[in-house]
Amino acid sequence: MAFMVMDDLTVKPMSTITSITLLNTFNVKDVSFLHEKTVIVDIQKGLELVKASFGSATVLTDVFLEGLLD
Numbered sequence: 816m817a818f819m820v821m822d823d824l825t826v827k828p829m830s831t832i833t834s835i836t837l838l839n840t841f842n843v844k845d846v847s848f849l850h851e852k853t854v855i856v857d858i859q860k861g862l863e864l865v866k867a868s869f870g871s872a873t874v875l876t877d878v879f880l881e882g883l884l885d
Contacts, residue, residue: 822875854879
């Protein structure tokens with residue numbers, strides 16, 4: 816079974832219904848703007864995730880997209 820991890824670190828099972836619900840929740844009209852990102856979590860990134868989780872609701876964005884959104 817596959818899972819998706821949300822930016823606030825909640826984990827949900829990956830399914831068609833879950834994906835459609837998520838797209839509706841964020842009012843996504845054009846899926847061509849979406850990007851899938853595969854990341855490698857080593858010890859350093861793991862520690863960054865833990866640290867960011869104490870003070871942020873956008874943990875994955877903060878750790879993996881740092882500097883790209885500026």
